[in-house]
Amino acid sequence: MSFVSLTLETVKRDLRLELRTREAMSAMLFYALLVIVIFSFAFEAEASLTTRVGGGLLWVAFLFAGMVALDRALGREQPDNCLAGVRMSPASRSAFLAGKFASSFLMMAVTEAILLPLFAVLFNAPPTAHWGGIVGTAVLGTWALATNGTYFSAMSNYARQRSLLLPLLLLPVSVPAVIAMVQATQVYLTGEGVAHYWLKLLFGFDVIYTVLGLLLADLVLEAE
Amino acid sequence: MAYVVAAYGVAWAIHMIYLFTLGAREKELRQSLETLKALGRE
Amino acid sequence: MATNGQLPEELLRIPQPPAAKNWVRLWASITFALLLLGLYEALIGAPTEATMGIYQRIFYFHVPAAMIGFLSFFINFLASIWYLLKRSPRADALAIATAEVGLAFLSINLTTGPIWAKPVWGIWWTWDARLTLTLIIWVMYVSYIVLRQFTPSAELQPRLSAALGIFIFAAVPIDYMAIRWWRTQHPAPVILGGKNSGLDPHMYFAVLCCEIAFLALMATLVRFRYEQEIVKHWLEARRRGVLLTQGELGVTDQGPGIRS
Structure with missing residues (x-):
């Protein structure tokens, strides 16, 4: 089987599992919703807040939601020791990781598509906001989180407290991506400043870490 | 003056803490080796 | 006995x-x-600086600590690649030693920094480009140590941490750019003129002394930690050997540092 069809098989399998159990998506949505609600209490949710730190609020909610998806990405393989079966198959590990990346990306994207209008309403997004730009940033930013996240999810899979280790590994390395996505979103929300170089940085981050993750996939997926 | 003393104190303290962890690890290793030697003698 | x-x-x-x-x-x-x-050179030998006064003396430990810390992390990166290519336990021992020692040096840099900033700038911390970058690198290497502590299997530790070491190092240039752009949007407080503007030769000598002293300290600590790790590898291999042969020594001797 080719790399692409192996990747697609992994994606199909993950989505099928998710459609049957709905464990990740429902948890993600509810979790992100709670984050947004808590934010509105923690900071006075006025329109002025959104123009000042809206990008940050949005991305913290996305980040928390994404963490659930990324944790499940490899955590899904733990019952019945599925990962051992994957390891025993002659299929390329890079393709498996690429499939995991694609399925996490899709789940995160769907969650974000539901959250974004909710955010716009609850936080009174300014009417001048450039939604096309925000969606574009969300795609690039989610790509960054998903590619690093699946890699670190595989890495933390061996640990005693995997769910705790994942954010500890993912967040420090993703700092440049987080800066870029928050800044670009902020620019598109308020219409002040330029966003294109943040998008370029984000795209560069995505490409570098996707390549690096696929190249080093064997390191984190090899048998114990 | 107090700031200078504090800065140098902190710098030395951090190294002392690191040396302490090295020492603790050394003790652990030595104990494991002793256990191994004792096992060998039996 | 025998x-x-x-x-x-x-x-x-x-x-x-x-x-x-x-x-x-x-x-x-x-x-x-x-x-x-x-x-001695830092506290007594070097002349007192004109504008910052006595507080400038903190620099003699602050700057070399950062340089030696970053050097240490660079060796960690090289050791990670070495491990990736050769899968040698020696490479892993070097990687963990340099990561820990680098973290100790960078901690010194990050704690002496605010102590200097308080009397001179009037604030403990500012999210200026260089400070932020240093803090993020520090945090990334803490996560490197945490990964090792959380990973129970001694066989997995080197492989996973080599992978993380490379990921971390790849992030440094991107961090540099991101933070630079981020900070040029919001102007940071003006810090100094040119970095080496009119540095007194004796001050330069004092910095050099501390630099060399820290380099020697790093070498000693890294070698010490490295040898400890080699012994640990040996013990690990031997422990498995002992378990296999039920307490008989010398049956599966693999020599120091070689994993089964």
Whole structure:
């Protein structure tokens, strides 16, 4: 089987599992919703807040939601020791990781598509906001989180407290991506400043870490 | 003056803490080796 | 103690932890002498700076600590690649040693920094480009240590941490750019003129002294930690050997540092 069809098989399998159990998506949505609600209490949710730190609020909610998806990405393989079966198959590990990346990306994207209008309403997004730009940033930013996240999810899979280790590994390395996505979103929300170089940085981050993750996939997926 | 003393104190303290962890690890290793030697003698 | 004749030789081949070795005393005394010289030069030898006064003396430890810390992390990156190519336990021992020692040096840099900033700038911390970058690199290497602590299997540790070491190092240039752009949007407080503008030759000498002293300190600590890790590898391999042969020594001897 080719790399692409192996990747697609992994994606199909993950989505099928998710459609049957709905464990990740429902948890993600509810979790992100709670984050947004808590934010509105923690900071006075006025329109002025959104123009000042809206990008940050949005991305913290996305980040928390994404963490659930990324944790499940490899955590899904733990019952019945599925990962051992994957390891025993002659299929390329890079393709498996690429499939995991694609399925996490899709789940995160769907969650974000539901959250974004909710955010716009609850936080009174300014009417001048450039939604096309925000969606574009969300795609690039989610790509960054998903590619690093699946890699670190595989890495933390061996640990005693995997769910705790994942954010500890993912967040420090993703700092440049987080800066870029928050800044670009902020620019598109308020219409002040330029966003294109943040998008370029984000795209560069995505490409570098996707390549690096696929190249080093064997390191984190090899048998114990 | 107090700031200078504090800065140098902190710098030395951090190294002392690191040396302490090295020492603790050394003790652990030595104990494991002793256990191994004792096992060998039996 | 030994009755079967084979045992004493076996026991001699057990590696010694580094504290019992000869080089430690020599290296430690040289390092200590250099540190005392550096301390003297920094606190007494060098002239007092005109504008910042006595507080400028903090720099003699602050700057070299950062440079040696970053050097240490760079060696960690090289060791990670070395491990990736050769899968040698020696590479892993070097990687963990440099990561820990680098973290110690960078901690010194990050704590002496605010202590200097308070009297001179009037604030403890500012999210200026260089400070932010240093803090993020520090946080990333903390996550490197955390990964090792969280990963129970001694066989997995080197592989996963080599992978993380490379990921971390790849992030540094991107961090540099991101933070630079982020900070140019929001102007940071003006810090200094040119970095080496009119540095007194004696001040330069004092910085050099501390630099060399810290380099010696790093070398000593890294080598010490490295040898500890080699002994740990040996013990790990031996422990498995002992378990396999139920307490008989010397049946599956693999020599120091070689994993089964």
